[in-house]
Amino acid sequence: MADLASRITKPDGSAADNTPVAAASPMEASANTAADAAVSSEAQLDSADAGGPGLLEPDYDVEVSLSALQENEATPFHSATTWEDLNLKPELLKGLQALNFLKPSKVQGKSLPLMLSDPPRNMLAQSQSGTGKTAAFVTAILSRVDFSQPDKPQALVLAPSRELARQIEGVIKAIGRFVENLAIAPAVPGALAPGEPVRMPVVVGTPGRVQDIIRRRQLDVSNLKVLVLDEADNMLDQQGLGDQCMRVRTMLPPEIQVLLFSATFPEKVLNYATKFAPDAHSLKLQRSELTVKGISQMFIDCPNNEEKYTILCRLYGLMTIGQSVIFVKTRESANIIEQRMTADGHKVSALHAAFEGAQRDELLAKFRSGENKVLITTNVLARGIDVSSVSMVINYDIPMKGRSDDEPDHETYLHRIGRTGRFGRVGVSISFVSDKKSFQGLNKIASHYGIDLVKLDTEDWDDAEEKVKDVIKKNRAQASYAPSATDSQKQAQAASTS
Ligand SMILES: Nc1ncnc2c1ncn2[C@@H]1O[C@H](COP(=O)(O)OP(=O)(O)OP(=O)(O)O)[C@@H](O)[C@H]1O
Numbered sequence: 312m313a314d315l316a317s318r319i320t321k322p323d324g325s326a327a328d329n330t331p332v333a334a335a336s337p338m339e340a341s342a343n344t345a346a347d348a349a350v351s352s353e354a355q356l357d358s359a360d361a362g363g364p365g366l367l368e369p370d371y372d373v374e375v376s377l378s379a380l381q382e383n384e385a386t387p388f389h390s391a392t393t394w395e396d397l398n399l400k401p402e403l404l405k406g407l408q409a410l411n412f413l414k415p416s417k418v419q420g421k422s423l424p425l426m427l428s429d430p431p432r433n434m435l436a437q438s439q440s441g442t443g444k445t446a447a448f449v450t451a452i453l454s455r456v457d458f459s460q461p462d463k464p465q466a467l468v469l470a471p472s473r474e475l476a477r478q479i480e481g482v483i484k485a486i487g488r489f490v491e492n493l494a495i496a497p498a499v500p501g502a503l504a505p506g507e508p509v510r511m512p513v514v515v516g517t518p519g520r521v522q523d524i525i526r527r528r529q530l531d532v533s534n535l536k537v538l539v540l541d542e543a544d545n546m547l548d549q550q551g552l553g554d555q556c557m558r559v560r561t562m563l564p565p566e567i568q569v570l571l572f573s574a575t576f577p578e579k580v581l582n583y584a585t586k587f588a589p590d591a592h593s594l595k596l597q598r599s600e601l602t603v604k605g606i607s608q609m610f611i612d613c614p615n616n617e618e619k620y621t622i623l624c625r626l627y628g629l630m631t632i633g634q635s636v637i638f639v640k641t642r643e644s645a646n647i648i649e650q651r652m653t654a655d656g657h658k659v660s661a662l663h664a665a666f667e668g669a670q671r672d673e674l675l676a677k678f679r680s681g682e683n684k685v686l687i688t689t690n691v692l693a694r695g696i697d698v699s700s701v702s703m704v705i706n707y708d709i710p711m712k713g714r715s716d717d718e719p720d721h722e723t724y725l726h727r728i729g730r731t732g733r734f735g736r737v738g739v740s741i742s743f744v745s746d747k748k749s750f751q752g753l754n755k756i757a758s759h760y761g762i763d764l765v766k767l768d769t770e771d772w773d774d775a776e777e778k779v780k781d782v783i784k785k786n787r788a789q790a791s792y793a794p795s796a797t798d799s800q801k802q803a804q805a806a807s808t809s
Pocket residue numbers: 354357358359360361411412413414415416419438439440441442443444445446573574694695696697699729733734
């Protein structure tokens with residue numbers, strides 16, 4: 312396997328440093344993706360991505376078999392357990408069946424018996440992006456809540472963004488569609504009537520808003536028995552939402568069952584997580600297991616910042632074969648790129664936290680429905696968002712962190728690229744490097760995970776396009792075999808836009 316560092320030179324013209332970044336040959340990359348491409352038409356039902364229908368033009372003829380993938384023990388989609396083995400309430404089995412979730416994935420099969428055992432015990436569960444963590448904790452909370460007492464808030468789910476909270480709400484509605492008295496309070500800005508007591512058994516929201524409604528005594532927490540933190544490492548990060556989540560935690564009953572889910576649990580947060588959720592059952596992954604095999608990770612060495620924009624526009628045709636998300640560092644650059652691309656005749660939209668809530672909901676709804684195919688965004692959408700027809704993710708800016716933004720943000724990289732390649736699908740991520748800092752950042756990310764990155768040569772654009780198209784077509788073909796959205800999906804979608 313060639314060394315990427317030996318294949319690109321630093322922008323200053325010197326040889327690349329010796330940080331090991333392996334580059335797979337395109338053949339290796341496509342062998343991976345082909346193996347993981349196997350996704351069945353039924354399961355693509357679209358496995359309730361609470362995120363709208365896939366593309367419907369049946370252009371390509373590929374063999375699709377999620378069952379084959381789920382039978383393969385080596386994949387995160389395999390579980391020795393069946394839904395029936397899990398002793399779920401019949402209405403939940405029916406809900407999962409209606410979504411055509413034929414078998415549990417690994418994280419579902421392993422975490423559910425632990426989360427549902429009595430007496431309840433805390434849980435920390437890690438699994439790759441797009442492997443069904445949401446359905447795992449949603450099934451757990453719907454099993455724990457006593458729906459004969461529908462006025463009492465009993466389960467609280469916290470997520471880092473408004474969009475993710477609304478998406479989770481959609482998944483709860485979809486899996487719980489046969490549950491009598493199911494009602495969900497969306498605790499995100501602008502969604503709850505001010506001052507009105509929350510009398511719903513399940514509450515899903517962002518930590519700031521939840522803290523607010525508890526303080527205002529709008530939410531009675533005395534009957535809460537399950538607390539879920541989705542994207543838990545992000546939620547507990549002291550640089551981020553950690554303080555808010557801690558404050559919420561101190562307001563809740565001490566004996567509440569705490570469930571922490573994420574694709575990443577960096578060491579630094581892990582210590583803190585074990586305090587937040589003491590004595591927890593734990594499902595952890597090795598660092599080398601974290602990347603999703605179905606995502607072909609590529610990069611482009613851009614001569615300078617301006618060329619990044621030119622190359623981005625050149626990729627537009629590929630971006631719109633399926634759907635794409637472009638990640639940039641700041642809201643300002645999202646706006647600028649949106650305006651420039653629009654002026655240059657491309658149809659794109661920007662979404663970030665400076666937009667007002669209702670507008671954010673509407674923008675994401677348009678993306679989920681496929682009306683908008685290219686979304687330019689910041690890290691606000693890096694985590695959790697599930698739109699199965701996303702076949703390309705572009706890291707226009709390499710994710711960085713640290714006081715002066717000088718350290719690569721490994722976790723955000725993984726979450727960003729995980730917006731494609733959902734539940735056994737395939738996808739492409741293309742990261743732009745344009746200077747020493749971005750080059751070294753990507754280099755470090757690659758060596759951190761031991762991943763292979765394929766260089767796209769812009770000197771030979773036809774070849775570069777072929778490499779990308781090869782992968783994207785497979786994603787599209789899978790989506791094209793998907794039956795149209797079920798009622799529950801439509802319901803879910805409606806929830807996220809209401
Ligand atoms: N057992 C299943 N069978 C088929 N599809 C499933 C199953 N479980 C979940 N899915 C589908 O897989 C997709 C990804 O699920 P989900 O969003 O829960 O992933 P995740 O692990 O939470 O990802 P992330 O780390 O990005 O948040 C969704 O569209 C979901 O409907």
